[in-house]
Amino acid sequence: MLLEVCDLDAGYGQTQILHGVSIRVDEREIVTIIGPNGSGKSTLLKAITGVVRPTAGRVVFGSDSIAGLSPDRIVRKGISYVPQTENVFPSLTIQENLEMGAFLRRDLGRERLPRIYEMFPDLVSKRGDRASRLSGGQRQMLALARALMLDPTLLLLDEPSAGLAPMMVDGVFDKIAEINQTGVAILIVEQKARRSLQQSHRGYVLATGQTRLEDTGERLLANPEVRRLYLGG
Amino acid sequence: MATLKQVARWVPSHWGAGHLVLAGFLALLVLAVSPVIKLDLVVNGLFLGAIIGLGAIGLSLVYGILKFAHIGHGDFMTLGAYFALFLLSDLFPRIGLTGAGLGPFTFGYPLLLALPLAMLAMAVVAIALDLGIYRRLRRRGVNPVVLAMASLGVAIALRGVVQIFWGGGTEQYPRVSKLFYRLPMDVRIPPDNLFVGGLTVVLVVALYLFLTRSKMGKAMRATSDNPDLARVSGINTEHILWWTWAIGGALAATAGVLLAVSQAQLVPIMGWRLLIPLFAAVILGGIGNPFGALVGGLIIGVTSEISTQWLNPSYKPAMAFLVMIIMLLFRPRGLFGAKD
Numbered sequence: 065m066l067l068e069v070c071d072l073d074a075g076y077g078q079t080q081i082l083h084g085v086s087i088r089v090d091e092r093e094i095v096t097i098i099g100p101n102g103s104g105k106s107t108l109l110k111a112i113t114g115v116v117r118p119t120a121g122r123v124v125f126g127s128d129s130i131a132g133l134s135p136d137r138i139v140r141k142g143i144s145y146v147p148q149t150e151n152v153f154p155s156l157t158i159q160e161n162l163e164m165g166a167f168l169r170r171d172l173g174r175e176r177l178p179r180i181y182e183m184f185p186d187l188v189s190k191r192g193d194r195a196s197r198l199s200g201g202q203r204q205m206l207a208l209a210r211a212l213m214l215d216p217t218l219l220l221l222d223e224p225s226a227g228l229a230p231m232m233v234d235g236v237f238d239k240i241a242e243i244n245q246t247g248v249a250i251l252i253v254e255q256k257a258r259r260s261l262q263q264s265h266r267g268y269v270l271a272t273g274q275t276r277l278e279d280t281g282e283r284l285l286a287n288p289e290v291r292r293l294y295l296g297g
Numbered sequence: 298m299a300t301l302k303q304v305a306r307w308v309p310s311h312w313g314a315g316h317l318v319l320a321g322f323l324a325l326l327v328l329a330v331s332p333v334i335k336l337d338l339v340v341n342g343l344f345l346g347a348i349i350g351l352g353a354i355g356l357s358l359v360y361g362i363l364k365f366a367h368i369g370h371g372d373f374m375t376l377g378a379y380f381a382l383f384l385l386s387d388l389f390p391r392i393g394l395t396g397a398g399l400g401p402f403t404f405g406y407p408l409l410l411a412l413p414l415a416m417l418a419m420a421v422v423a424i425a426l427d428l429g430i431y432r433r434l435r436r437r438g439v440n441p442v443v444l445a446m447a448s449l450g451v452a453i454a455l456r457g458v459v460q461i462f463w464g465g466g467t468e469q470y471p472r473v474s475k476l477f478y479r480l481p482m483d484v485r486i487p488p489d490n491l492f493v494g495g496l497t498v499v500l501v502v503a504l505y506l507f508l509t510r511s512k513m514g515k516a517m518r519a520t521s522d523n524p525d526l527a528r529v530s531g532i533n534t535e536h537i538l539w540w541t542w543a544i545g546g547a548l549a550a551t552a553g554v555l556l557a558v559s560q561a562q563l564v565p566i567m568g569w570r571l572l573i574p575l576f577a578a579v580i581l582g583g584i585g586n587p588f589g590a591l592v593g594g595l596i597i598g599v600t601s602e603i604s605t606q607w608l609n610p611s612y613k614p615a616m617a618f619l620v621m622i623i624m625l626l627f628r629p630r631g632l633f634g635a636k637d
Binding site for chain 2: 134136145154164165170
């Protein structure tokens with residue numbers, strides 16, 4: 065098991081959002097968490113990365129307990145996170161965005177850069193441009209590329225398809241599959257989950273801050289109740 | 298206001314900052330060679346503008362990273378200038394370091410030693426104030442207005458410290474009088490202003506290289522862009538804050554010392570008086586854009602100098618205020634501000 069979240073409570077200030085959430089991600093797996101708006105999906109990712117401090121429960125990554133660590137220490141352990149919005153540095157160039165992805169390990173960053181450009185060939189010709197000049201799809205690719213700079217073992221993606229044109233969505237999910245092929249486990253949070261579940265090994269349904277269902281991607285897609293409630297019939 | 302808005306329509310909306318600055322400088326050039334404006338005021342306004350710019354760069358950096366208006370910045374300048382005074386007229390003479398009138402300048406080589414020490418001292422003071430005051434407030438999650446008000450308290454307290462040690466009177470660095478350079482068209486430049494201009498260029502180039510070439514500088518820009526993403530990228534944003542305060546404090550100290558040199562006097566209120574020009578420069582350049590702040594400073598400096606041709610010099614801050622208001626009316630994001 066790569067990541068295990070056990071009975072996790074978390075929230076903002078006095079507002080508790082997660083009430084005892086438990087999930088796990090195995091090595092090289094793609095796992096999708098679906099659920100309605102406000103179910104706590106994004107908060108779960110933020111609690112795993114240390115942006116939001118968990119108030120109770122365990123988060124174990126590999127063999128280390130990481131609940132309550134600061135984001136930079138969690139990143140160092142091999143978890144990278146791509147937020148849903150504002151996931152690039154707009155006034156920095158493409159190249160500088162990637163360098164920031166490797167802030168903790170400059171040496172590793174230098175080594176990874178050619179490999180990352182190979183994976184995201186569209187970024188090469190734009191390396192000197194500011195990220196604010198990229199289109200929505202390109203920006204999402206840059207966000208993925210930045211997150212891969214430290215060669216993570218687990219990648220957390222918050223709604224990677226949000227706000228993208230349908231054609232771009234396919235591109236992003238193809239890229240996610242490609243990243244997974246290189247051995248990176250991926251935990252995706254999605255509201256429009258059909259596309260994501262199709263290529264996931266397993267999935268969870270999260271509602272009102274609790275884990276409601278766990279199954280393989282295929283069976284969640286076939287489950288009539290899940291279809292009715294979360295996949296739009 | 299209706300008429301002002303009509304005027305605003307004359308400015309093509311697709312004009313970028315470059316166009317505006319260029320148009321401004323061309324207009325200025327035309328005016329300056331015509332008998333309407335004395336070229337002397339324009340040139341010396343640039344030097345005053347450089348000093349304002351140095352202060353404003355730090356203020357803009359602090360705003361970009363910490364997202365609050367640091368009202369104590371003017372008094373950072375004051376304290377920096379007085380710290381140099383302490384070195385020049387108290388500590389250095391005791392160890393035999395004295396002198397004035399180095400080359401063409403009014404000051405002596407001890408100032409070249411006192412300046413970096415004052416920069417260092419203000420960097421430390423700025424970080425200490427953050428640890429002692431601003432960080433506590435941040436951790437309580439207060440809003441930016443509370444932080445700004447706390448920094449108003451810091452401003453008053455710092456001025457109080459200056460007055461406790463040096464009293465409320467006028468002080469001076471050790472100096473000897475020097476003749477002004479006389480250039481064509483009645484331009485007279487105090488030699489010290491060459492030092493002001495030269496040092497400003499050096500510091501701005503150094504800052505530019507730091508922000509665009511060094512890992513820490515890039516991380517500072519990244520944090521200013523998006524602090525949350527910076528944190529999940531593994532950037533320790535606390536360290537970034539320290540760097541920001543250190544640079545802001547050091548530049549404020551430089552501006553303070555240069556102000557004391559070029560005005561040939563120190564008064565406890567010298568930095569506070571410059572606060573409105575500082576903010577005007579920051580807004581003019583686009584909040585959070587350090588190089589915009591420098592250009593803003595130059596514009597404010599020149600405008601307020603030129604105004605003395607017709608107005609009493611005590612209206613200089615009012616001119617800065619006027620420029621700031623016009624900017625906010627026509628282009629609230631500033632000359633180089635992001636378009637969002």
